[in-house]
Amino acid sequence: MIPYGRQDIRQEDVEAVLEVLQSDFLTQGPQVPRFEQAVAEKVGARHALAVNSATSALHIACLALGLGEGDWLWTSPITFVASANCGLYCGAKVDFVDIDPRTYNLCPQALAAKLEQAERDGRLPKILVAVHLCGQPCDMQAIHQLAQRYGFKVIEDASHAIGGKYQSEYIGNGRYSDISVFSFHPVKIITTAEGGMALTHDDALAERMTLLRSHGITREPHLMTHAPDGPWYYQQVDLGFNYRMTELQAALGVAQMTRLDDYVARRNALAERYDTRLAELPLTTPWQHPDSVSARHLYVIRLDLTRIEKSHRDVFESLREQGIGVNLHYIPVHMQPYYRQLGFRQGDFPQAEAYYEEAISLPLFPTMSDAQQDEVVVAVRSAVSVQAS
Incomplete structure (x- = not known):
């Protein structure tokens, strides 16, 4: 059977993972930030936060943008269910925008018409998740213009699209969106076995997503409600999740990024x-x-x-x-x-x-x-x- 997709694991990938297994850190060590830096520098994003799946990245992206009960998230109906489920995780309501019959991506003309009606009905979306189906980017400039006019935030679900380009710039650079998300599932462009990443230029969004991916816990004094009791001290300042990526996954990702x-x-x-x-x-x-x-x-x-x-x-x-x-x-x-x-x-x-x-x-x-x-x-x-x- 010739599969529809297959990962490419080479000796250098195996050696990178073995090196981590023989090191002092299997989690929360130097490889995760190294992987984040490699991706951020490649695509031109200011911040990159590695997590355990693209689904987790979508979830914390929505939370960081303030999605909650009474809000609407819109996305494409032709996508994996995670692109919509992330809205439900936050207690929001979900709706869809029909696709362009040529690109199979969310149609900007259908979006414009739906937004016009939604404005009249008083149910504009808070977030639009634009899915780059098959790796081809949506018409992000048109979507950005609509976002500016109607006041919604944009997440690029670029799970299929790392390494692709839009208007000669790498997808994930954030020119036309608030947050971009990559997937590193085995059949994707590069793999960390399982894993995802959220990228943004916004310092505050990056700080919030950093909290949310690790239980809402911080050791940063400026985020604490009162001064630390000692060098051991940490505080939970938000309700977060265990969405961290392991060192093993990140090492594999660093090796894969070279190709x-x-x-x-x-x-x-x-x-x-x-x-x-x-x-x-x-x-x-x-x-x-x-x-x-x-x-x-x-x-x-x-x-x-x-x-x-x-x-x-x-x-x-x-x-x-x-x-x-x-x-x-x-x-x-x-x-x-x-x-x-x-x-x-x-x-x-x-x-x-x-x-x-x-x-x-x-x-x-x-x-x-x-x-x-x-x-x-x-x-x-x-x-x-x-x-x-």
Whole structure:
């Protein structure tokens, strides 16, 4: 089976982790800040806070921005559920903005229309989570302009996108958002096994997220309610969480960061090969905005079911039967049972639902060989072949 994604672990990664195992620190040592600095310097952010998952990063980002009961968080329906769940964790209400049928990202025009109506209804969002699906950035300049006009905060869910660029600058630099979030899950661009990171230019947001990731505890005198009793002293000044990243994970991340650009380049080369080899088939290959460089976490095709004359499921199962580990990213969040209980219904976001009926994620990972990719292409050709009349 050729998987849709796979981590690349090399000897230098193993040695970096072994060095930590033989050191004095397995957690809360020098590797986490080293990893944070490497990422911050790469993307051009002032602060980077490593945590145990991108979900945790989204959670503390929302809390740092003051999201709470009575507030609204909006995001895309085509994303992993964490992009929406982070709002519910804070006691807020969640809504969605339909996608652009070309990029599959949250549509700025749909957002503008929804904001205009929300202003009339008195239910503007406090936070918008803009998801860079597959590694291609959203139209962040347009989103930023709307944020300035309507007064909401912006979190970039860049879980798919480290190493990508928007307007010639690395995603995560924070030009058009308050906080950006990366994921380091094994199938992402680089991995720390599990892990995430929140990045910001804002000193106060960074300080708040630092507290929240470690129980709300501080040893900083300026954050304490009264002077320390002695050099051993700490205070819990907020209700935080145990969201810290370990030294083992951070060491792996430091080693992986040295290959980030190579990974993104290989992913883009593979995507271009797919574009060429799938061009004549009854399907749509991913469109890329000319002002961005996608990190290419995923390569999603959309089936032209009117020409294939097979069902979406038939094509998907045919590929799996041929040893191709395809997947589907994602089931629209509003169609999940939990969100249906909150009042969402089929038909609420038609572009997202149309995408779901046609999308398949093909294998794409940096160690994928040209021969493996050619095997995928042969399988796709077989799976979408038009039935004889």
